[in-house]
Amino acid sequence: AQKVTQAQTEISVVEKEDVTLDCVYETRDTTYYLFWYKQPPSGELVFLIRRNSFDEQNEISGRYSWNFQKSTSSFNFTITASQVVDSAVYFCALRRISNFGNEKLTFGTGTRLTIIP
Amino acid sequence: ETGVTQTPRHLVMGMTNKKSLKCEQHLGHNAMYWYKQSAKKPLELMFVYNFKEQTENNSVPSRFSPECPNSSHLFLHLHTLQPEDSALYLCASSQVTPAGANVLTFGAGSRLTVL
Numbered sequence: 001a002q003k004v005t006q007a008q009t010e011i012s013v014v015e016k017e018d019v020t021l022d023c024v025y026e027t028r029d030t031t032y033y034l035f036w037y038k039q040p041p042s043g044e045l046v047f048l049i050r051r052n053s054f055d056e057q058n059e060i061s062g063r064y065s066w067n068f069q070k071s072t073s074s075f076n077f078t079i080t081a082s083q084v085v086d087s088a089v090y091f092c093a094l095r096r097i098s099n100f101g102n103e104k105l106t107f108g109t110g111t112r113l114t115i116i117p
Numbered sequence: 118e119t120g121v122t123q124t125p126r127h128l129v130m131g132m133t134n135k136k137s138l139k140c141e142q143h144l145g146h147n148a149m150y151w152y153k154q155s156a157k158k159p160l161e162l163m164f165v166y167n168f169k170e171q172t173e174n175n176s177v178p179s180r181f182s183p184e185c186p187n188s189s190h191l192f193l194h195l196h197t198l199q200p201e202d203s204a205l206y207l208c209a210s211s212q213v214t215p216a217g218a219n220v221l222t223f224g225a226g227s228r229l230t231v232l
Contacts, residue, residue, distance in 0.1 A: 004159070035220075043205065044121075045223040091160070095219070104173070105221065107160040 002027045004094050006108035013082055014116050021077045021111045023092030029053075034068065034075045035093040035105070045091065051075065053097075079113075087115045120144065121224035123208050129230045132198060138227045140191040140208030148213045149191040150221065151183060154205040166191060167213060198231045205229075 003026040013019045025034065032053045037045040049059065051068050059066045063080045079086055089110045096103045121142045130136050142149060151163040165173035166185040180202075182194040191208055205228050209221040 009157075037223075043126075043207075043225040043228075045207065045209075045221075047220050047222070050220060103219075104162055104165075105160075109157060109159050 002029075002094050002096070002106040004092050004106050004108035006090075006092055006111050008111045009109070010112045010114070012114040012116055015084060016081050018078060018080050019082055019113065021079075021090050021092075021113065023075045023077065023108060025073050025075065025092070025094045027073075027094060027096070029096045031097040033095045033097060035095070036066065036075075036077050037091045037093065039089040039091065039110070041088070048077075048090075082115045084115045084117055087113060089113070121208055121210055121222055123206075123224035123227050125227060126225065127228045127230075129232065130195070130198065131232050132200070134198075135194070135196040137195065138193040138206055138208075138229075140193075140224055142189055142191075142208075142210035142222070144210055144212075144222060146210035146212045146222070147188055148211050148219075149185060149188070150209040150211075151191065151193050152207040152209065152223075154207055154226070160207070163193075195229070198229075200231050203229055203231045 005024045034051045036048040038048055039045045049066055056068050056070055065078045067076045089112045091110045092108045094106045124139045148167045150165050153161045153163055162175050163177045164183045169185050169188055180197050184192040205226040207226045208224040211219045211221045213219050
């Protein structure tokens with residue numbers, strides 16, 4: 001069975017501070033994808049990143065960075081110099097890789113991030 | 118119109134009503150999904166359609182009835198719902214390829230309140 005744990009239910013930080021959202025996953029698969037989605041107040045989940053389990057390189061995109069540690073089954077997300085527009089619920093998700101190509105996504109319960117002006 | 122569009126955005130219904138949620142995707146994707154989002158719970162996958170064929174029904178009660186007339190449209194028909202069915206219902210689509218990343222694109226959701 002697959003499981004994604006986002007232990008931080010809610011986080012509040014003051015604008016311009018850095019913040020890290022934690023994601024820990026469980027899977028028996030040796031190959032899998034990991035995802036982060038952002039859900040702003042408007043409701044739709046917005047795709048942020050996909051990471052293949054073969055690739056443990058960290059990734060940086062502007063103020064966003066992701067730290068994938070296969071040894072600890074973690075895929076943490078850091079926002080540098082946070083802004084009010086970063087306020088949203090963030091979801092981590094896991095999916096196995098198969099030839100079928102349409103395996104189920106397993107989501108965490110999400111972390112509500114509030115950036116205080 | 119671009120992306121995934123859901124209507125209505127908000128719906129209030131009584132337990133004896135019949136209503137439908139509509140989803141339309143303009144991305145040329147071949148798979149569509151219904152998810153249920155309740156407070157403090159992970160997103161729950163309800164139904165999956167690949168090329169208009171239902172490939173997953175995640176033990177959803179029969180009071181929820183999906184319909185996928187073509188690869189661009191997906192409906193969720195609702196009847197005799199319970200108050201615990203109140204939630205945000207999210208539609209998503211993706212392009213499914215073998216061993217592919219299959220990134221989902223979500224709509225903004227339909228907020229359902231059952232009285």
